Structure formats: C-alpha cells, structure tokens
Amino acid sequence: MKKDAGNANLMNGVPELLILRTLSRREMYGYELVRAIHASTGEKILLSEGCVYPLLHAMERKKWLASRRAAADGRTRVYYRLTPKGNQRLEKIVSQWNGMSSAIHLALGGDREQSMPA
Amino acid sequence: MNNPCRLENLAKRLRRAGAEEAYVQRLTEELSEHYREHVQSSIEEGAAEKEAEAVAAVALGSNEEIATEAVRRLRSGAWFGRHRVACLGLVALVLYPLSAVLLASIWVGLGTWLTRHGVSKMGAAAHVWKFALEASTDLVLPVAWFLGASWFCRRYLYGRGFSWALCGAVFAWAVDMSAWATLPMDQSEKGKVVVGLAVSLRPMLGAMRGSFLAGFLCVVIGSLMARRRMRPSI
Numbered sequence: 625m626k627k628d629a630g631n632a633n634l635m636n637g638v639p640e641l642l643i644l645r646t647l648s649r650r651e652m653y654g655y656e657l658v659r660a661i662h663a664s665t666g667e668k669i670l671l672s673e674g675c676v677y678p679l680l681h682a683m684e685r686k687k688w689l690a691s692r693r694a695a696a697d698g699r700t701r702v703y704y705r706l707t708p709k710g711n712q713r714l715e716k717i718v719s720q721w722n723g724m725s726s727a728i729h730l731a732l733g734g735d736r737e738q739s740m741p742a
Numbered sequence: 743m744n745n746p747c748r749l750e751n752l753a754k755r756l757r758r759a760g761a762e763e764a765y766v767q768r769l770t771e772e773l774s775e776h777y778r779e780h781v782q783s784s785i786e787e788g789a790a791e792k793e794a795e796a797v798a799a800v801a802l803g804s805n806e807e808i809a810t811e812a813v814r815r816l817r818s819g820a821w822f823g824r825h826r827v828a829c830l831g832l833v834a835l836v837l838y839p840l841s842a843v844l845l846a847s848i849w850v851g852l853g854t855w856l857t858r859h860g861v862s863k864m865g866a867a868a869h870v871w872k873f874a875l876e877a878s879t880d881l882v883l884p885v886a887w888f889l890g891a892s893w894f895c896r897r898y899l900y901g902r903g904f905s906w907a908l909c910g911a912v913f914a915w916a917v918d919m920s921a922w923a924t925l926p927m928d929q930s931e932k933g934k935v936v937v938g939l940a941v942s943l944r945p946m947l948g949a950m951r952g953s954f955l956a957g958f959l960c961v962v963i964g965s966l967m968a969r970r971r972m973r974p975s976i
Contacts (some may be wrong), residue, residue, distance in 0.1 A: 654772055655779035673780070674803035675770050680811035681765070685819050702772055 637731060639671055642712040644706060647689065651705035654680065680704055688713050688715055748805060749774060755809040761816060769812060777802055 644662045646652065650662060654677060662670045683689045688710030692703050706714070756766045777798050784794035802808075811877050818824060 633844055636912045639964040653775075655776050655783075660774075672803050672807065672811075673776060674773060674808040675760070675811040678808070678815040681769070681812075681932075682819050699775060701775065702768075733952075 626654065631678065631712065637717060637721075638669075639676070640683065641714075641717050642669065642671070643676075643683065644710055644717070647704055647706045648714055651692075651703045653701040654702050657704065683710070686713075752809060755805060757807065759816075761785060762810065765812075765816075769808075773802065773808070818836045906939040 626715050642665070643657065646657060646660050646664065655673075658671050658676055658679075680689065680691075684691055684704070686709075687707055689704045690707050691704050693700055693702055695701075751767050752773070753770050756769070780798035780801060781791070781794045784797055785791060799918065823968070
C-alpha cells in the first residue's frame, strides 16, 4: 500500500486485514493475492508488491497462514491459505475495524450535522 | 526479478541484517517468481516486453524498501527484537559473568597444574599466574564478551549496525573496567585461589553496573543508525 509517512499509523494493520480476508475465500499465491486485493477494493488499494512477502512470511510465522509449494505452468508457486488461528485473528480484527470505522463515521457525520443550518 | 545483480544486492542486504540463509533464499525466489508473473501478465494484456519489465520492476519496489520491510518484520517476530532494551541488559548480565567464570576456571586449573608439578618452587608459576590474570582481564575477557555479544545480536536482534554499536560500547567499557581489576598478588597457595576468585568476581559485579549503561548507549546509537533505514513501506 503506497502511502506517506504521515498516514502510516492510520493504515497500520490494513494490509494484514486485507490479506486475511482475501485468503479466507481460497488459497492464493503472492501475485494473485495482490491482484485480488486490488480488484476487491475497487482498485483503490494496491499493496506494495515486494513488501507483501515479508508480511506473508511474518503471518506464517505467527501460524495465521500456512503455505505449500505447487508446480504450475512450468514454475513453482507458493500458495498461502488461512489457518484456524488466522481465522480467529481475522474475526478479531474485523470486529476492531468495524468498531473503529463506525466511530470515525459517527464523528465525521456529527461534524456535518453541526455545520448544517437548522 | 530477472536481474541477478538486483536480486543478489537484496540478498546481501538481508544477510548483512542477520537474516537466515533459508529465509533469504525463499524471499528472493518468491520475488523473482512474482516479477515473472507480472511481466507475463502485462505482455498478455498487450504491453511490449521492455515496458512490461519496467512496470513490474517499479511495482515490486526498491531493494531498500523490501529489505527494510523484511528486517522490520523479522525483528517484530522475535521476542529479542521486540524487547531490545531488556535483552541488552540480559546479554551483559549473562554473557560477561559466564565468560569470566569460564576464563577463571581455565587459569585456576593452569595454576593448580603448575603447583602440582612443583613449578611454583622455581618461581615460574608466579609469573604464569600474573600473566594469566592480566591477560584474562585485559584482553581475553573483553574479547570473549565481544564475540559472544556479537553472535547474540546477529542471531536475535537482526542488524549489523546495532550489533556493532552494542559490542563497541561494551568492549570499551570492559577494557576500561579491566584496568582496575588488578589486586596485589599473594604468593601463598591459598592466596592465589582467593586472588583468582576476587579478580573474576570484580568484573562480574562491574558488569551488572556497566550493562545498563552499555545497553542504554547501544540503544541510542543503534536506534540512530537504524532510523534512516527503517521506514514504513506497506
């Protein structure tokens, strides 16, 4: 996800959430995953392609993901899939994200209501 | 990523930061595969080969960006990486006394062996004792510390800059401390053992005090060195 240092804190955890959510549908290899996230977010979010692998590996070390190597079209791909532990993590961060999202939505909506004439 | 130089540069950066070889291999293989997928996909969509390669290379990101992210993830995945201040103190408290005890046992053993073989009667044992004591405190002990701490940092903390900052500070401190770790020599049999133990214990006590100072210094220096390389990239 390309971003400025200024919104780094705001975007923390978003790549993790998107990866877990996308892999909860089916197993994918790295390139496919990046494209799927790009497509599923209406082409608004494109993960930094090279940096997605360190994140996938870190998530695998935490046992949220599992991987397997498979040969396809004369090349070896590493497919990632969600584990039960990863599924629990996904549920947790989806719940956190929804809570935060509604809070921000409320705050922004509140500002708009205040600025509206009676 | 079909440019072997670029791939090799990335691998070098990761190795320098302390990443294990198996991890470096896996990451570079996956990046290489990703690059090929991207190029092929662009060509299938109608792009020229050169154009497709350029687009794929840009999308993948720079070596520095990838290496920074990989090292950051490795660090955050290890307890030692997350609790750097605590483990710096831990390194000092564990490794320094350990090396002191190890070396003390070597030269106490040497002295005992010389005494058993009657060398002390010739006066040579006193010189050997003195040499061993001074060598262990002034040279061997800090070197053992230096190597041990360096290995520890490379293995668990990731980052050569940070490791060298730690080891440099500790080395300077250990050399300085060893200067006063000399006691008057007692030439009696019992006295030699007492002096030997005292000389080994004094650095241990000093290590407890010095470790916190060394740890603090290293955190500051290491953080300054690492800050320009550590940028959020995802």
